[in-house]
Amino acid sequence: MEFIDEFLLFVTSMDWEKFSRYFYFFVIFEFLRFFVVELFVLLLWKFTHRFRKQRWEKAHHELWTRMPLVSIIVPGKNEGKHIYKLVQSLKEQTYKNFELIVIDDGSDDDTERICRSLKKNGMIDLFIRNDVRGGKASAANLGLRFAKGEFVVHLDADCSYWPDAIEKIVRVFYFDHRVGGVGGNVQVRNYKDSLVATFQAIEYFDSISIGRISSSELGIYRVISGAFGAFRKKALDKIGGWDIGPGLDGDITVKLRKIGYKVKYEPDAVCKTNAPDTFKKLANQRLRWDKSLIRFRLRKHFDVLLPSKNFSWLNFFSFVENIVYNLVLNFKWYFYIIDIIFNFTSLLPFILLTNLLLYTINFFVKFILFSAFRLNHKEPIAYFIPYLPGMVIYFGYFLRFTRTVAYFQEIFWKASYKDPWNPEKSSKFAKAMKL
């Protein structure tokens, strides 16, 4: 009781100056960037939506008039068990003028047998099997090599797609002819399977889905998801397709931007995927993703930050925003904690508790307020509300800690080149050539 009284006294006696001193990290970096700015952009996006309606209708008409061939590339290893469902999902698509290219990257299960059977029955247009695994990038490039379509859609075999997903994602190319790549709206299918899957579903709702709407509007959208991304074929040919991963999704997005193409996010093109269902699997996935920030932003594409003939302020801003908010602030948070510990030792419990409350309230308000902008979600919002307090721990501690480990591993040991996700034979070249 005494602690509560003291805590209430701490809160009520706090003026604006003290508040900004104790919680500057929350106010400046979390609240302003991820709440105020995003809300502003979303409102702007909503407001201007009606003015774009006619342009969207024109794009829709142009798509259905031209009926371009779309090449759907599905690279993967041991994905045979998912392929039949994927094919069924694609059969239901409203846009039918596509060719389905499946690349088997050295599977050692019955993927080859399943795919050859589907090919024989006309459900796959081109099936190519590599007896030796070459990695996801090479498999995707092989699909690209034989793609005949004007647009290329890259899919993951374990995902399913809404019936109008292909139509919606390709339509963007007619909305803006300078667009070279479009990312689809990836949602979590198995959100009820485990606590970690539910957290990820909320994360996809907010920071990924909503965050991508605003970053796309701002022109700084960074990662076209490998699970569902569409590309202009000539743009892919120009950049030579995918380079060695992990993190090839973000890499190809940067490559497109560097040669002058716009990259957009399309929330109406919905894809469902299974998220990792244990914290261990999630940690492995995020370690891989987070390492790519160091590898691709700070090493391979560092030239984006330097003056050159292809310099673009938008790309510069996108990189800076990415580096500041994901890398700098990640470490800054530790400094903030140290600062609080050393300078406000006696107030530490109150500051931490207040921080917890602020973040929780922020999550609740943001989650409910942003529901107005959230598109194409069938999941009941109420289902997620009880889990929102846990998001502070998930975001604030689990993901932050994972990210920190990833950054250290990549900065000091270049761990991404040792990731078994990519075959060693390719990774050693990538490391040597600083790719």
Added chain:
Amino acid sequence: MQSPVIVIDNLQFVRLSLETGLDTTQIMAYDGVLIDSNDAPFVQNSILSIRRHHQPEVYLKPIFLCQNHPSAFIHIHALSDGQYIHDKDNTLVASKTRKIFQKTLELSESKPNSAYGAAIKKALDYMYCRENRILQPILDPFSIIGYSFPEMSVSFETHEEAQILDALDWAEKNELIWPDFQEKIYVCNQCSGGFLSYREVCPHCQSSHTYGEDLVHHFPCAYIGPISDFTNEKHEGLHCPKCNKGVHHIGVDYDKPSVLYHCNNCDTKFQDLYVKAKCLNCKNDVEVQYLQSRTINTYKLTSKGRHAITKGFELQNHTTDAHFIERDLISEDTFISLLNQDCKRSQIEERSIGLMAISINNHQAIAKEMGNYRFKKLVLELYDIIANELNPLEYLYLEQGHTFYFNQYLGIEDSFISIQSSFQERLNQLIIRNHSGISVSMNYQNISLNECKDGREALNKLKTQLN
């Protein structure tokens, strides 16, 4: 001119030459035959005429060649008993002739009632009289299957060589002969032709106008493409089109993970070339999994075979398909006789007896797709399925190899429906298990025997219904 009769060790031999010609009826009067000619066709025709003769006194006669015939005709040596070139051969010739004669005395005079039975008996008689000679297959470009059994081939035309295998299979199943594996061959499923042209074809348009290219994976930049992507006029060797670097060492900076084929005819790309076999005899073009597999064995007489030859044996139902022999198929006449009894029984005892028919509608299409041999196996499997459904009072008749007729006791509709559904279910399982990809369309009909005065009328009525 030499005398046409030669006596060797008190045995009389007739000497055949171009001058004397051949009169098979006269041969019976001699102990053996000497063929004295270097004219291979004459020798060949003479031997075949003797061995093809229907009377054992002629076709078993010892034949000796007075001149060398190095591989002029592959059957000459297999169907003759040796050479008589020098006087020093006298003893051997006389001895062989006497032994053959002694053996012929042991043969039973039973006469098989079919052409195939006669062919088997003839070959077995010949083997027995030649000291249990082994029946040897010979590579034969003139035989439709590529092999011939000279002792059997004399009874068949060259295009009927596959039927010899059926006959030998039957003799083997009856334990008259014992096989020793020599070769497994694949023959056309339509005409049993063994001369096949194997071709790799496009799985889409079946054209063999295809070419294949290695796919090359360049490790540093993850580019994969056909090897032609890596060659250009500017650079020697392989050069990556994506990163513009030389590609040097396989396994180090690149590998070849697979091969991709391209069809020049339909412009498709694929990795799974189909292998098809074109029969040079009937021009049938068939996927290799539908080819008929046959085993080529050498055969020797078993003790049961020797017993059958000397004591007589019944060779029944020698159809061209040895498999059907085992099923105790009844003839139409027998079936009608049995139906007559059922008609009377149904009228006298007022029992409800039905006559059912199950016909394969698309039998011609299936036979064309599967080949005759596999189609017959399918029919046999269907036969077994129906036969298993019948009780001891019911009997099954197979007409023209695709329509089954059988009588059915108990309530007609109920039992017919149940047997129909049971049959259809088992048929579906059979197709899935053994003949996937084959579409079988069945026609089920039934009538009541109470409405018919006799079996003939009932069968005709049902046939009309089927049509």
